[in-house]
Amino acid sequence: MKTFETVRVDLGDRGYDIHIGSGLLDRAGELMQPMMKGARALIVTDAQVAPLYLERVERSMAAAGLTPMHTVVPAGEPTKDFAHLEALLDAMLGAKAERGTMVVALGGGVIGDLTGFAASILLRGVDFIQIPTTLLAQVDSSVGGKTGINTRHGKNLVGAFHQPRLVLADTAVLDTLPRRQVLAGYAEVVKYGLIDDEPFFTWLESNAQRLIDGDSEARAHAVAVSCQAKARIVSADEREGGVRALLNLGHTFGHALEAETGFSDAMLHGEAVAIGMVMAFRLSAEMGLAPAADVERIIRHFQAVGLPFALPGGRLWEVPRLIAHMAGDKKVKDGKVTFVMARGIGQSFLTRDVPEASLATMLAEMAAGR
Numbered sequence: 001m002k003t004f005e006t007v008r009v010d011l012g013d014r015g016y017d018i019h020i021g022s023g024l025l026d027r028a029g030e031l032m033q034p035m036m037k038g039a040r041a042l043i044v045t046d047a048q049v050a051p052l053y054l055e056r057v058e059r060s061m062a063a064a065g066l067t068p069m070h071t072v073v074p075a076g077e078p079t080k081d082f083a084h085l086e087a088l089l090d091a092m093l094g095a096k097a098e099r100g101t102m103v104v105a106l107g108g109g110v111i112g113d114l115t116g117f118a119a120s121i122l123l124r125g126v127d128f129i130q131i132p133t134t135l136l137a138q139v140d141s142s143v144g145g146k147t148g149i150n151t152r153h154g155k156n157l158v159g160a161f162h163q164p165r166l167v168l169a170d171t172a173v174l175d176t177l178p179r180r181q182v183l184a185g186y187a188e189v190v191k192y193g194l195i196d197d198e199p200f201f202t203w204l205e206s207n208a209q210r211l212i213d214g215d216s217e218a219r220a221h222a223v224a225v226s227c228q229a230k231a232r233i234v235s236a237d238e239r240e241g242g243v244r245a246l247l248n249l250g251h252t253f254g255h256a257l258e259a260e261t262g263f264s265d266a267m268l269h270g271e272a273v274a275i276g277m278v279m280a281f282r283l284s285a286e287m288g289l290a291p292a293a294d295v296e297r298i299i300r301h302f303q304a305v306g307l308p309f310a311l312p313g314g315r316l317w318e319v320p321r322l323i324a325h326m327a328g329d330k331k332v333k334d335g336k337v338t339f340v341m342a343r344g345i346g347q348s349f350l351t352r353d354v355p356e357a358s359l360a361t362m363l364a365e366m367a368a369g370r
């Protein structure tokens with residue numbers, strides 16, 4: 001019986017399905033069965049997720065006649081580095097991984113990015129499956145094939161495009177996710193409405209609270225719409241030559257804030273992106289591109305659900321430093337930053353023509369708490 005939704009990512013022979021629904025963990029074995037080249041599967045998860053969900057996934061795989069093995073790595077962003085990548089590859093080879101072994105990423109974006117990258121280079125590339133367990137991973141990082149690690153030069157600077165063979169998003173696992181993490185992931189959900197789907201933003205205005213509080217129908221709908229949006233954009237531009245950059249709405253600003261706060265728990269990625277999206281719309285309004293009423297509408301919504309929309313006080317935000325971080329972003333081309341700006345909610349576009357004076361004015365106002 002099919003009790004879940006499926007979104008297809010159309011990439012020819014690298015295309016794949018994203019299944020979304022409550023309770024999918026218990027069907028993982030059956031659903032991954034058609035993608036298997038052999039019986040062996042190597043699950044990679046983190047120390048936080050392992051005690052919660054590893055056994056259920058292994059049980060379901062064994063019931064489908066598969067042979068699951070697992071490796072558990074520490075939870076958290078610091079795990080996405082060269083040292084843990086090396087240890088993980090060693091563990092995979094130690095477990096006698098073969099070309100036909102399926103690698104399974106069970107966890108949030110950290111596990112998906114690290115495991116996907118390891119799969120892309122293990123034995124010159126093996127297949128992998130994503131079982132995302134955070135809202136952020138379900139609506140964003142598990143879809144689209146970007147994998148990678150951080151280096152001392154910055155985040156996500158070493159990696160590969162490696163599409164998964166399947167994504168299983170079990171919305172029930174979000175019940176154990178701390179509320180702050182749910183909200184941070186929700187920022188990426190709102191992003192899809194702001195990029196090019198005003199009706200979805202309107203739906204979120206009435207349904208976001210249900211979704212955040214745990215309503216499984218609202219969650220499944222929001223995850224499905226988000227995955228459809230990302231799938232559509234990725235299918236049109238897999239390697240980010242053009243429209244895929246729209247997915248960076250709020251991110252150039254957000255990355256600058258994350259860099260200033262040391263990529264720490266002081267500001268989660270989704271929190272930085274929420275403030276960054278407000279910045280993108282304020283700048284668009286100040287340049288006369290977008291109606292000021294849309295900025296107000298976004299801020300009202302963020303306020304209602306509990307997402308940040310202003311720069312937190314208690315620290316000095318220096319405008320030149322923020323601008324320097326933006327200029328160092330990897331999306332820079334020929335020294336010019338590509339901005340995602342908007343003509344209104346659901347009408348975002350790419351431009352490299354943002355006067356530095358307008359940018360500085362907007363940042364100075366935000367830094368002054370205005």
Ligand SMILES: NC(=O)c1ccc[n+]([C@@H]2O[C@H](COP(=O)([O-])OP(=O)(O)OC[C@H]3O[C@@H](n4cnc5c(N)ncnc54)[C@H](O)[C@@H]3O)[C@@H](O)[C@H]2O)c1
Nearest residue numbers: 048075076108109110111133134136137141146173176177
């Ligand atoms: N590849 C991409 O396209 C892409 C896109 C966006 C973000 N990312 C990356 O994703 C990462 C952030 O992902 P994240 O926010 O999922 O962080 P994460 O993987 O660190 O997960 C957040 C925390 O939640 C815990 N956790 C995970 N699932 C849980 C559950 N169901 N119940 C309880 N706890 C759970 C984790 O152990 C961790 O402590 C960043 O490294 C970012 O660069 C990648």
Ligand SMILES: [Zn+2]
Nearest residue numbers: 140188269273
């Ligand atoms: Zn993001």
